[in-house]
Amino acid sequence: MLCPLRPGEASFxxxxxxxxxxPNQSGDRRIGLNIQYLSPSVRQTRHDRDTAMLVRGxxxxxxxxxxxxxxxxLDPAAMERRAEQxxxxxxxxxKAREA
Numbered sequence: 001m002l003c004p005l006r007p008g009e010a011s012f013x014x015x016x017x018x019x020x021x022x023p024n025q026s027g028d029r030r031i032g033l034n035i036q037y038l039s040p041s042v043r044q045t046r047h048d049r050d051t052a053m054l055v056r057g058x059x060x061x062x063x064x065x066x067x068x069x070x071x072x073x074l075d076p077a078a079m080e081r082r083a084e085q086x087x088x089x090x091x092x093x094x095k096a097r098e099a
Contacts, residue, residue, distance in 0.1 A: 040064070046092045051085060 003011060007026070013019060015034065024030045037055070043063035044050035052064040070078035 044092075047088065049088055051081075 005011060011019070015036065021030075038052075040052075040054070040057075040059040040061045040063065043061070050064050051067045053067040053069070068078070068081070
């Protein structure tokens with residue numbers, strides 16, 4: 001199904017939906033956002049330091065550390081936490097490919 005978008009528009013679709021776009025012709029960056037919802041009962045099997053933000057209900061499992069929201073734009077503490085998580089995620093995917 002073709003769904004051409006104009007500048008400033010967005011698409012929302014399942015993360016496994018095959019999609020593509022032509023090269024960005026603007027001088028500005030293209031921005032993507034990925035949101036994944038899962039039950040607190042789910043757990044990471046590749047390491048034990050994954051984090052999540054509870055958006056509903058209660059966490060009776062403790063399988064994730066808590067993601068704290070930033071308190072301001074480019075909050076230094078949030079940027080540091082993001083860098084740590086990025087390195088952890090990158091290591092997780094590398095290990096998964098090697099397995």
